[in-house]
Amino acid sequence: MSDIIQLLPDHVANQIAAGEVVQRPASVVKELLENAIDAGATNIKLLLKDAGKTLIQVIDDGKGMSTTDSRMCFERHATSKIKKAEDLFNLNTKGFRGEALASIAAIAHVELKTKQENEELGAQLKIEGSKIISQDFISTGKGTSLSVKNLFYNIPARRNFLKSDTIETRHIIDEFQRVALAHSNISFLLHHNNNEVYHLKSSNLRKRIVAIFGTKMNEKLVPIQEQTDILTIEGFVAKPEFSKRKRGEQFFFVNDRFIKSSYLNHAVVNAFDGLLEQGSHPSYFLYLKVPANTIDINIHPTKTEIKFDNEKALYAMLRATVKHSLGQYNVAPLLDFNRDANLDTSYHLNTNRKSTKTPQISVDPDFNPFKELEQKEITFPYRREKQTESWESLYTSVAITDEQKQEELFENQQEIKTQKTFQIQRKYLLSSIKSGVVLINQSLAHQRILYEQFLESITVKEANSQQLLFPVKISFSSAEIEMIYTIKTELENAGFSFDEFTKDSVIIKGIPVSVTESKITIILEELLNDINLEVPDASFSHFDVMAKSFARTLSIKTGTLLSEKEQESLVNNLFSCKEPTVSPFGKATFKTLTLNEIDSLFNS
DSSP states (O other): OOOOOOOOOHHHHHHHHHHHHOSSHHHHHHHHHHHHHHTTOSEEEEEEEGGGTSEEEEEEOSOOOOHHHHHHTTSTTOOSSOSSGGGGGSOOSSOOSSOHHHHHHHSSEEEEEEEOTTOSSEEEEEEETTEEEEEEEEOOOSEEEEEEESTTTTOHHHHHTOOOHHHHHHHHHHHHHHHHHHOTTSEEEEEETTEEEEEEOSOOHHHHHHHHHOGGGGGGEEEEEEEOSSOEEEEEEEOGGGOBSSSOSEEEEETTEEEOOHHHHHHHHHHTTTTSOTTOBOOEEEEEEOOGGGEEOTTSTTOOOOEETTHHHHHHHHHHHHHHHHHHTTOSOOSOTTOOGGGSOOSSOOTTSOOOOOOOOOOOTTOOTTSOOOOOOOOOTTOOOOOOTTTGGGGTTSOOOSHHHHHHHHHHHTOOOOOOEEEETTTEEEEEETTEEEEEEHHHHHHHHHHHHHHHHHHTSOOOEEEEEEEEEEEOOHHHHHHHHHTHHHHHHHTOEEEEEOSSEEEEEEEETTOOGGGHHHHHHHHHHHHHHHOOSOTTHHHHHHHHHHHHHHSOOTTOOOOHHHHHHHHHHHTTSSSTTBOTTSOBSEEEEEHHHHHHHHHO
16 A cells, blocks of 8 residues: 655644634734733734734834844744743743744734844744745834734635624633733733724733723722742732622733633632622632742643642632631621721731720610510511512513403413412412413523513514613723624614713613613623623624523512512413523423323322
8 A cells, every 4th residue: 555644734734733823813812912021012002903803913112033033933833932841841931832923824914023122124024824925124113013914814714713893802802801911010002993992001900900891890809918938819809799690800810821720710719608699700800929830831722721739729828818808808797796996907917007095895884684675566677568560561562451362362372371370489380271280480481571572672663762860870891882882773772872982981871661770780791791602693693692681681580579460470471472482591481280190190
């Protein structure tokens, strides 16, 4: 037989390597920003067009490259970061593999301009699909400018796999935020389609966090700081009352490198034990400094996973430090509500401070423990208020005026006629039907009802909007404001009315009829999370995800006590839906149990 094994051509090998390093435009942004930081830049600009599909350009004022290095940097496994294998376990730079620029040049049109400070002229290279098109001397400023155009131009299948501009922009902003948070001493500028998204000046860590996530973040932060022989921890955690339903604002940095670690995340969550609601996740920005020889970074192409030599010790220290700060800043609840504030220990103990006052002891001379107490009426502060008509307003889309029409509608659509409903464990509704009984999940059923109502109002008919007496101003980060602006038309179709957009806030003057003012922020935050995670590349997708998000946020939850009237209304409206059997997320809304199945339970 003839030989069949052969070496792949360099351009093919580069394209294969690019599949690991460059998954989407955000991957290119990450690599170029990290190269700029390794070059010692103090000012970095990121310019984007069409979510990076058309252009990604990073301009820095770092040390630049020589003419020879400007060409060598695009060769595979060419790097200035390491020289021998032992250097992998003592890394102090972002990059070290020497694969990124070669991979990027294999799948895009790349233009490089660079100059060192002591040189009169700089170098300019143009590369297309790993082929050098031109190399010239040019007059340019100190530092490097690298433009990546037409990403995946020679791999159309990969380009087709990219998501919508909204999703790809969100991924780019995520990478940008991670790099900017890790280096608050560096100025960053981000422009997308000639619009300024971020302009971050050199500052301290707290100001950098507030600049990225909005002024509302400042009141949420609790400082964290601890120093030991093997670990230094600093940063912030958010107060428990500002916890989120999804893991969004959770950042771990080890030696100024963003990482993901479910193990360390568990340590932080454990420190919040008893302070968070069910299903909530804390926000945190934690910076860990460890000796470079005690970690291994070279275990994943994205370098976001790290192996530690002493994970258990780090876990214990991290948990104890976060718990200590929550207690010292009076975030954790205390049993002694009448304590003297002078007895509290400052987190940073100042030995030169004035001595505290001697606590005063007050005594009631007339106190008699044997004196009979007057019998007082026992009251319950959390008494359930009488139901109002607000419940019925959730079901305005169902055109039913009397019981006879309801029964006719049930017989025509589902052959179900309600008799009497019972609530079980504040989670299920039990209702009798002709053939037996039906068990309904109240939360999932309400999601289906609201989903169809919202979808109809968004796509078919004009949604009713209620004008607010006083417009509501809500703070968001610059990235979130841009995303809200991109779906502004869809939100207006749903019943929202906007007055003004600023860089870090939005003013709302009208909301959908079924939405209460107190839930505006929750609804928009949940919607942004859902769009980030779930939107496919389809013209109808924004409407569908919006309706799902609204339905899930506004639906009644497990544990809600329903009156008989509310139970009947929920059952009737469910079986008036076009698809009553499943929730918007594909879960069954009810299960039926026939008389024969019930009889079999007692005859076995």
